[in-house]
Amino acid sequence: MDTNALAVFKLLVVGILVNSWMTRGLSATENINVESIPRRPSVALCNETQLLWEMEVCGEEFKRKMDHVDPQNWCNLTHFISEYHLFSLCTETNAGRINCYWPNPLVESYIIRIHKHFFSNCTLERVILVDPPDDTLTILILIPVFLTLAMIALVVWCSKRSDILA
Numbered sequence: 001m002d003t004n005a006l007a008v009f010k011l012l013v014v015g016i017l018v019n020s021w022m023t024r025g026l027s028a029t030e031n032i033n034v035e036s037i038p039r040r041p042s043v044a045l046c047n048e049t050q051l052l053w054e055m056e057v058c059g060e061e062f063k064r065k066m067d068h069v070d071p072q073n074w075c076n077l078t079h080f081i082s083e084y085h086l087f088s089l090c091t092e093t094n095a096g097r098i099n100c101y102w103p104n105p106l107v108e109s110y111i112i113r114i115h116k117h118f119f120s121n122c123t124l125e126r127v128i129l130v131d132p133p134d135d136t137l138t139i140l141i142l143i144p145v146f147l148t149l150a151m152i153a154l155v156v157w158c159s160k161r162s163d164i165l166a
């Protein structure tokens with residue numbers, strides 16, 4: 001992978017990490033509100049066989065969508081950024097559903113495998129020519145971050161409200 005694609009990948013990973021930290025912050029907030037319920041040991045419950053299977057489901061869906069994209073455009077982010085975002089969202093949702101932390105090393109190695117499959121031939125020249133999708137990309141990364149922020153605000157607001165009502 002060349003530097004440009006790598007930069008984009010790093011940006012995505014940063015977005016993913018920020019989002020997961022905030023989600024963890026949110027669950028911490030929830031734990032304060034519901035003190036009587038002990039924290040679920042999510043790590044211990046994560047079934048890696050099942051997690052890998054869930055990742056395959058997301059990956060297959062992404063591959064199916066990429067089939068509709070001309071391989072000539074596989075290095076052009078504008079053509080598949082929304083599919084990529086859905087794939088990333090799918091891995092997050094499915095990992096969460098089966099009580100696995102997200103991101104985790106297993107998910108990351110799966111995502112890197114997908115990257116190798118589709119983007120290994122992307123050369124620097126081809127990526128440089130790509131229409132800069134930075135705005136779209138930034139927006140797509142920021143949406144989950146802002147949604148998380150909004151949820152935190154809602155939880156805080158609700159707990160304050162119940163304090164007043166109580």
Ligand SMILES: *[C@@H]1O[C@H](CO)[C@@H](O)[C@H](O)[C@H]1NC(C)=O
Nearest residue numbers: 045046047048049050051053
């Ligand atoms: C993990 O999931 C797989 C497939 O759903 C299942 O066969 C296996 O028994 C599970 N393992 C544990 C430890 O729950």
Ligand SMILES: *[C@@H]1O[C@H](CO)[C@@H](O)[C@H](O)[C@H]1NC(C)=O
Nearest residue numbers: 071074116117118119120121
């Ligand atoms: C990369 O190039 C090789 C050799 O031309 C080709 O066999 C392979 O299918 C290509 N892979 C992708 C993802 O385009």
Ligand SMILES: *[C@@H]1O[C@H](CO)[C@@H](O)[C@H](O)[C@H]1NC(C)=O
Nearest residue numbers: 076077078079126129130131
């Ligand atoms: C990438 O896709 C966009 C939208 O179709 C197009 O405008 C742009 O010219 C493409 N860039 C390359 C390098 O193919």
